[in-house]
Amino acid sequence: MIKEGLRVFNTLSGQKEQFLPLEAARVKMYTCGPTTYNFIHLGNARPLVVFDTVRRYLEYLGYEVIYIQNFTDVDDKIIKRAREEKMPSLELAAKYIREYFADADALNVKRATVHPKVSEHMGDIINFVDGLVKKGYAYVVDGDVYFEVNKFKEYGKLSKRTLDDLQAGARVEVDSRKRQPGDFALWKAAKEGEPSWNSPWGQGRPGWHIECSTMSTKYLGSSFDIHAGGLDLIFPHHENEIAQSEALHAAPMAKYWLHNGFITINEEKMSKSLGNFFLLRDILQQYSPQVIRFYLLSTHYRSPLDFDDQKLQVAEKGLERLLTAFRLLEETKGKQRGEDSLFSEDLQGFGEELSKIKQQFREAMNDDFNTALALAALFDLARAVNGFNTSLGGRAAVGSQEMLLLQKTEEMYLELAGILGLELAEKNQNQNQKEDSGLANSLIELLIRVRQEARNRKDYQTSDLIRDDLKGLGIVLEDTPQGVRWRFV
RNA sequence: GGUGCGGUGGCGAAGUGGCUAACGCUGUGGACUGCAAAUCCGCCAUUCGUCGGUUCAAAUCCGACCCGCACCUCCA
Numbered sequence: 365m366i367k368e369g370l371r372v373f374n375t376l377s378g379q380k381e382q383f384l385p386l387e388a389a390r391v392k393m394y395t396c397g398p399t400t401y402n403f404i405h406l407g408n409a410r411p412l413v414v415f416d417t418v419r420r421y422l423e424y425l426g427y428e429v430i431y432i433q434n435f436t437d438v439d440d441k442i443i444k445r446a447r448e449e450k451m452p453s454l455e456l457a458a459k460y461i462r463e464y465f466a467d468a469d470a471l472n473v474k475r476a477t478v479h480p481k482v483s484e485h486m487g488d489i490i491n492f493v494d495g496l497v498k499k500g501y502a503y504v505v506d507g508d509v510y511f512e513v514n515k516f517k518e519y520g521k522l523s524k525r526t527l528d529d530l531q532a533g534a535r536v537e538v539d540s541r542k543r544q545p546g547d548f549a550l551w552k553a554a555k556e557g558e559p560s561w562n563s564p565w566g567q568g569r570p571g572w573h574i575e576c577s578t579m580s581t582k583y584l585g586s587s588f589d590i591h592a593g594g595l596d597l598i599f600p601h602h603e604n605e606i607a608q609s610e611a612l613h614a615a616p617m618a619k620y621w622l623h624n625g626f627i628t629i630n631e632e633k634m635s636k637s638l639g640n641f642f643l644l645r646d647i648l649q650q651y652s653p654q655v656i657r658f659y660l661l662s663t664h665y666r667s668p669l670d671f672d673d674q675k676l677q678v679a680e681k682g683l684e685r686l687l688t689a690f691r692l693l694e695e696t697k698g699k700q701r702g703e704d705s706l707f708s709e710d711l712q713g714f715g716e717e718l719s720k721i722k723q724q725f726r727e728a729m730n731d732d733f734n735t736a737l738a739l740a741a742l743f744d745l746a747r748a749v750n751g752f753n754t755s756l757g758g759r760a761a762v763g764s765q766e767m768l769l770l771q772k773t774e775e776m777y778l779e780l781a782g783i784l785g786l787e788l789a790e791k792n793q794n795q796n797q798k799e800d801s802g803l804a805n806s807l808i809e810l811l812i813r814v815r816q817e818a819r820n821r822k823d824y825q826t827s828d829l830i831r832d833d834l835k836g837l838g839i840v841l842e843d844t845p846q847g848v849r850w851r852f853v
Numbered sequence: 854g855g856u857g858c859g860g861u862g863g864c865g866a867a868g869u870g871g872c873u874a875a876c877g878c879u880g881u882g883g884a885c886u887g888c889a890a891a892u893c894c895g896c897c898a899u900u901c902g903u904c905g906g907u908u909c910a911a912a913u914c915c916g917a918c919c920c921g922c923a924c925c926u927c928c929a
Contacts, residue, residue: 378857396929404929411929441927525925529855572927594929595858601928624929625858631921635928662877663866668859668922678865678878685877688891728867737867740876747893754893824887831889842890849891 367425369730372590373666375598375621376522380732385589386619391427392588393419394580394618396597397479399436400460401445404467405641406656406671407594407627407634413657413785414624414665414733415592416473420783421729432583433476434576435461437483438569443558453559454483467644470653472785480579482570486561489570492578492612493550493563501611505541507553507566513546516607522621523599548604550574573604580617581609591618595625596633624665634671642671651676654786658683661735661784682743683786689746690777690788692753695849697770702761711765714752718776721745725780735784742780749773760846808839812848815841 370383385391395415398408422429436442437457446453461481468475482489493509496502501515513519513527520526527546549571554560560567580588586609593602602621609617627634634641647656659679663669704711721744728737752773756762762770781788811830818826831841834850842849 398929399927408929414929439927523856523924525856529925596924596928598857599924600926626923626929628922633923633928637926637928666858667866670865674878675865682877692892734867737876740867743876750892751894819887822887828888835890840890843886843888844891845885 367427369726370425371730371732372620372622373732374619375623378524381620383620385427386587389426389428391422391429391590392584393422393429393431393590393592394576394584394588395431395433395476395591396576396593396601397433397435398460398464399439399441400457400464401439401442402460402636403463403643403645405634405636405643406647407641409467409471409644409656410627410660410665410669411592411594411624412468412473413471413660414735415622416471417661417735417784418590418592418622418733419474420785421733424779424783429477430584431474431476432478432480432580434579435464435479435481436572436575437461437481438559439482439572447557457481457483467648470648471644471657472653472787478583480583482575482579485575485579485582486570488582489574489578490551490561490563492574492581492608493570495612496550496608499612501607502550503543504565507568508541508549509551509565510542510547511550511604511607511611513544513548513607516611518610519546519607520603522603522606525599525603548573548600550608573601574608576601577605577608577612577617580605581613586613586615586617588618590620590622592622592624595623598623625668628668628670629672631668631670647676651680655680655683657785658739662739664732664734664736666732682739686742686746686781686786687788689749690774690781691851693749693770693774693777696753696756696762697767697774699759700761701767702759702763704763704765705759706755706763706766708765710755711769714748715769715772717748718745718773721748722776722780725783729783738780738784742777742784745773745777745780749777808834808850812841812850816848 368382371380372383373380393415395411398404404412419429419431435457437454442457443453446456449456465475493502496511497504497509502509502511520529527544551563551565551568551574552571553565554567554569558569560569580591591602591605598621606617629640632638632640644656655676656679659676660669662679662682721741724744725738725741728734728741731737752769756766778789811834815827815830818824818830834841838853840851840853
């Protein structure tokens with residue numbers, strides 16, 4: 365069973381551990397989703413793509429994955445923004461949830477099993493807070509409810525900090541109504557003009573951390589397998605979630621805590637507060653979603669990933685190489701059937717190479733989702749495929765043994781790329797249907813025939829003019845022994 | 854101040870005790886081509902931040918130092 369080889373880095377233990385879910389065949393996973401007051405930026409896109417890839421790999425291994433990702437649609441920043449735009453805050457949040465899906469879908473991020481929203485879980489949240497109050501972990505002051513950090517003895521176990529450490533470096537002003545500086549709000553009393561809900565403590569709204577504890581409990585239970593999010597969520601967000609959930613349930617919240625590293629710009633974190641962020645949709649004006657996905661997966665998810673235009677260009681070229689290999693594979697597969705032309709040792713050698721590559725891919729992913737290495741395996745596959753194609757050479761026909769192997773290669777190629785969420789086939793279809801105008805295609809074919817005439821006359825000035833000008837229009841011609849190959853770029 | 858992460862070729866990036874330090878981009882030599890493009894076959898780090906130490910053997914372990922980043926406040 366390949367399932368057994370998977371190892372993941374757990375922030376809780378600070379090391380890689382063998383992955384063993386609570387249930388043998390099912391993985392329950394929770395990822396902290398966005399606060400929806402703006403379009404998502406590239407930094408937000410990283411965990412989306414990374415953890416979507418984690419999910420895909422788990423599914424590939426045969427697990428049923430229950431994947432929950434929340435939307436924070438009740439929040440200070442949403443309220444502020446809504447005020448500026450003079451619209452109800454929930455309406456604003458709903459708008460950006462729609463926009464979120466537009467971006468996530470473009471990146472080929474699978475929809476979660478459930479995308480719960482804070483605004484739709486007030487009753488659950490209030491019950492959760494109430495439970496903490498009743499158990500003595502929380503106290504009420506003037507309509508606010510605070511979690512008393514001192515009561516939870518394991519506080520700090522995720523971020524590996526003690527309360528003393530935290531207090532020593534405290535940069536936040538201490539609210540004198542709190543018993544401890546580290547105490548955090550579970551419920552906040554309503555302020556003038558803010559959306560609020562009725563609760564046992566008066567009108568108010570939830571604190572930030574409580575939503576994830578509540579919703580993960582609701583959809584995944586007291587204990588689940590994976591909790592994921594950005595590195596910056598370790599403290600205080602996830603630390604506080606642990607405190608809330610484990611205080612209430614007296615059970616470990618999540619078995620594995622996964623955190624992705626940041627996107628940086630000039631070595632500095634890309635963030636909304638620094639203002640150095642790039643909206644995903646602005647980048648999508650220039651690069652295909654596949655390129656962005658490729659770029660995001662080209663570095664291990666826990667490492668920082670620096671962003672600049674050149675890196676996307678490199679990603680574009682790399683992806684292009686994978687796509688070209690796939691395209692050539694398809695082309696060869698479309699050839700006529702004939703006699704096998706390769707020696708059986710060659711066929712066998714290629715078959716063995718395929719197995720080896722698949723093995724490498726799995727080992728890479730098994731090692732804490734090493735997508736950079738997995739991509740390297742795909743490049744090896746591309747080279748192998750191209751080599752095989754070359755060895756089939758200019759033959760017009762392909763034998764049945766060879767065809768079988770090509771078929772197998774194609775399946776494997778699609779399967780492995782699919783784990784990374786890269787859709788080789790779809791992109792290919794787009795290329796030839798981009799204009800989806802029969803007229804354009806006919807005109808191009810016509811120009812190609814004219815060019816061939818010129819070439820036959822050795823009028824290379826004319827033929828090169830046609831090729832160069834078409835290139836300027838985004839149409840690439842390639843001369844091959846079998847004739848002209850063309851495509852849109 | 855506390856806590857954590859990282860420094861590998863021109864660039865990006867794997868590798869964490871032992872075969873020739875993956876893979877991609879760039880550059881470059883060759884094959885193919887009328888020329889290209891694509892593809893294929895080569896080449897491009899005696900060296901892994903610095904200095905010590907452990908070991909038969911270290912980029913990989915240990916110590917010190919230098920540098921960069923992040924968290925401790927909303928942030929993926």
